[in-house]
Amino acid sequence: MRRLCDETDARRLLNPGPVAIVTTTFRGIANAAPVAWTAPLSMSPPLVGVVLHPHRHTADMIRFSEEFAINIPGPGLLKQTAFLGSLSGLQSNKLEAAHLETFKAQWVESPLIDGCLAWIECGLQDVVPIGDHTLFVGKVVKVQALDEAYAQNWLLLERRYSPLTYIGGTKYAVVGSPLDAVVEVDIHGGLVAETVEERERREEEEGRDAELRVAEGEEGYEQMVHG
């Protein structure tokens, strides 16, 4: 189920640096391109940034239409994401060629991509040239996310509902393995790197590991762990 979120949720949705598919539309023609360079920029007003090379068709589309949408895919849209980044919207209708279904946004004209995990609609607030790229500052006007994927932060409970992050080349990863950082300090104000409970848990795990090594024999253990 899709759920409406607060504009300030935009910064959290962008936290793990997920790949964004930026959708745009101008004079009835829609386009989509993956963008790895995104950033939350301000809480109040809620602003987010996408950084684009000026050669991208998406950059022109945003300048002309003064709006855009950020669609955040999960691993189910891996190939579609890579495909959208492999050619320009000047060459073809990429959304159609990628067989992607879209639905109507609540505020912007840009279509939103079905099958994504979250959607951020933005009006264009500012255009800032930075080096060889351009920062497009978006004022967040609507935010939606799937219940299964997001509740104040990314839940990361199921792989298919976890955001895709871009490593480089053809490599992507799924954000996962959530860790809870409980910070404790000692009487000198120094960080307690390992609490008593954490040490006990680690020792227990190490003990189980050692028992397995004995039971399987060193060779069998290596094979079992590393295949």
Ligand SMILES: Cc1cc2nc3c(=O)[nH]c(=O)nc-3n(C[C@H](O)[C@H](O)[C@H](O)COP(=O)(O)O)c2cc1C
């Ligand atoms: C995963 C991924 C991330 C990308 N990130 C960016 C980015 O942050 N900024 C950018 O200008 N181009 C980025 N690109 C390249 C554009 O998506 C690509 O040039 C695309 O074809 C542009 O489409 P357009 O011309 O229709 O806008 C990325 C490509 C991929 C595959």
